[in-house]
Amino acid sequence: MIALTNLAKSFQGLPVLAGVDLEVPKGSFTVLIGPSGCGKSTLLDVITGVCPRDAGELSWEGRPRQDLRDAAAYMQQNDLLLPWRSLLDNALLPAEVAGRDLPAARRKAGELLVRMGLAGFEGHRPHMVSGGMRQRCALVRTLMFERPIILLDEPFASLDAITRRRLHRLLLLLPTDFGRTILMITHDIEEALMLADQLLVASPSPMRVRGRWRLAQPKPRRPEDPELLRIRGEVLALLEDAEGGA
Amino acid sequence: MRGPLATLAGLVLLAALAWELPVRLLGTPAYILPAPSRILGVALGRWDLLAPHAAVTLLEIVAGLALALGVAVPLALLMFARPAVERLLSPVLVASQAVPVFAVAPLLVVWFGYGLASKVVMAAVIIFFPLTVSLLQGYKSCAPAYRVLFRLMGAGFWATWRRLYWPWALPYFFGGLKVGVSVATIGAVIGEWVGAQQGLGFVMIQANARLRVDLVFAAILWLSAMGLALWGLVGWLERRVCAWRMPEVGGAE
Numbered sequence: 001m002i003a004l005t006n007l008a009k010s011f012q013g014l015p016v017l018a019g020v021d022l023e024v025p026k027g028s029f030t031v032l033i034g035p036s037g038c039g040k041s042t043l044l045d046v047i048t049g050v051c052p053r054d055a056g057e058l059s060w061e062g063r064p065r066q067d068l069r070d071a072a073a074y075m076q077q078n079d080l081l082l083p084w085r086s087l088l089d090n091a092l093l094p095a096e097v098a099g100r101d102l103p104a105a106r107r108k109a110g111e112l113l114v115r116m117g118l119a120g121f122e123g124h125r126p127h128m129v130s131g132g133m134r135q136r137c138a139l140v141r142t143l144m145f146e147r148p149i150i151l152l153d154e155p156f157a158s159l160d161a162i163t164r165r166r167l168h169r170l171l172l173l174l175p176t177d178f179g180r181t182i183l184m185i186t187h188d189i190e191e192a193l194m195l196a197d198q199l200l201v202a203s204p205s206p207m208r209v210r211g212r213w214r215l216a217q218p219k220p221r222r223p224e225d226p227e228l229l230r231i232r233g234e235v236l237a238l239l240e241d242a243e244g245g246a
Numbered sequence: 247m248r249g250p251l252a253t254l255a256g257l258v259l260l261a262a263l264a265w266e267l268p269v270r271l272l273g274t275p276a277y278i279l280p281a282p283s284r285i286l287g288v289a290l291g292r293w294d295l296l297a298p299h300a301a302v303t304l305l306e307i308v309a310g311l312a313l314a315l316g317v318a319v320p321l322a323l324l325m326f327a328r329p330a331v332e333r334l335l336s337p338v339l340v341a342s343q344a345v346p347v348f349a350v351a352p353l354l355v356v357w358f359g360y361g362l363a364s365k366v367v368m369a370a371v372i373i374f375f376p377l378t379v380s381l382l383q384g385y386k387s388c389a390p391a392y393r394v395l396f397r398l399m400g401a402g403f404w405a406t407w408r409r410l411y412w413p414w415a416l417p418y419f420f421g422g423l424k425v426g427v428s429v430a431t432i433g434a435v436i437g438e439w440v441g442a443q444q445g446l447g448f449v450m451i452q453a454n455a456r457l458r459v460d461l462v463f464a465a466i467l468w469l470s471a472m473g474l475a476l477w478g479l480v481g482w483l484e485r486r487v488c489a490w491r492m493p494e495v496g497g498a499e
């Protein structure tokens with residue numbers, strides 16, 4: 001389990017995280033939803049150690065840590081593929097940097113690319129394939145970190161609705177088939193309702209966690225599920241209330 | 247490519263005609279302004295004289311290029327890795343470029359002698375600046391999100407340099423190299439003017455003293471051809487190394 005307790009961060013006296021408390025159970029898919037500019041990216045920067053926190057506790061599997069730098073992989077809206085490398089070589093990058101056995105890593109990356117629907121495109125460079133394919137490759141690279149936690153920062157925000165829905169199906173494999181613990185940040189409610197085991201709502205900046213739902217519905221889910229529609233209403237009400245209160 | 251090349255050839259031919267005709271009609275003496283046909287005749291006809299000197303100048307340029315690379319590549323890296331060094335050195339570098347090459351050429355000949363060395367240093371002094379600046383610019387243009395990605399992978403500076411910064415900066419590097427090789431001839435020739443026993447610059451000085459203006463122009467023609475050839479070579483290398491920059495097809499949706 002990832003546990004954040006009273007996590008705080010300010011930039012030049014301006015509070016961005018105002019005591020964030022949240023727990024991500026091991027093997028769960030937790031989605032944190034919040035308005036744009038609520039401090040989501042800062043939260044991930046603190047968790048990954050890109051910038052240090054001012055106060056609060058962070059732990060993984062009960063052990064307190066400075067950050068999750070060596071336990072987490074990170075995927076963002078921008079695929080960050082290296083344009084001079086083929087898709088396969090991009091996927092291999094984490095194994096290469098970590099100095100892992102390359103032939104084995106190559107086999108594994110190849111299998112993952114096939115699994116993510118990129119069979120036959122392993123040798124293509126990123127500019128030769130679509131945005132959706134690039135994000136799938138970025139997802140494979142994220143898995144190739146071979147770390148128990150995956151942090152997702154609006155990974156599909158720049159994709160069209162149909163491509164995004166296809167990729168959601170692949171994301172659902174991460175906890176079930178690959179045993180990863182997921183913390184995803186998004187401002188897309190529909191996305192959150194389709195994916196989350198636990199749904200958290202963040203306040204506008206400075207960020208706090210204001211609401212929490214457990215979603216036990218089996219996946220893949222239907223958007224018209226009455227229970228999901230009810231939760232959707234509650235989440236929207238909380239988000240709008242937060243806007244008004246800000 | 248064929249289109250622009252044909253247009254260029256046409257323009258050159260037109261310019262040559264606009265030069266050739268008045269010279270012939272007015273009967274201008276060759277020691278003041280020789281006709282292009284005469285220059286071309288000397289450039290090709292006296293290859294036995296020009297080629298050995300051109301080889302010397304080319305050697306000076308290539309050696310200067312190697313020396314410049316040896317300085318620019320570590321220097322740009324140091325300035326990138328240590329911003330304090332960059333702040334310290336950039337004013338010095340810019341000031342060094344404000345000094346006219348002519349002013350230091352005699353000094354370099356005094357320090358490095360009348361042989362090849364002074365010309366090699368001269369060419370290197372001219373080339374290393376665009377190389378350093380463009381490489382540094384290339385390193386700095388790398389998007390921060392990529393650096394974060396590499397840090398999360400646990401990559402140290404050298405692992406990141408090899409896999410991210412260097413390939414990222416390569417197109418900039420080649421841009422600087424193109425500028426460098428095209429101006430390198432200046433350094434070598436100035437060095438030869440100040441004091442040399444061989445090289446195209448030496449040929450020009452000697453020919454000028456004897457009013458062999460056609461030979462001066464012929465040497466210039468050889469110099470230009472060498473500059474163009476080097477530029478083309480760098481361009482060819484760039485297309486091979488940075489093939490990833492040239493998209494072959496549109497996205498496959």
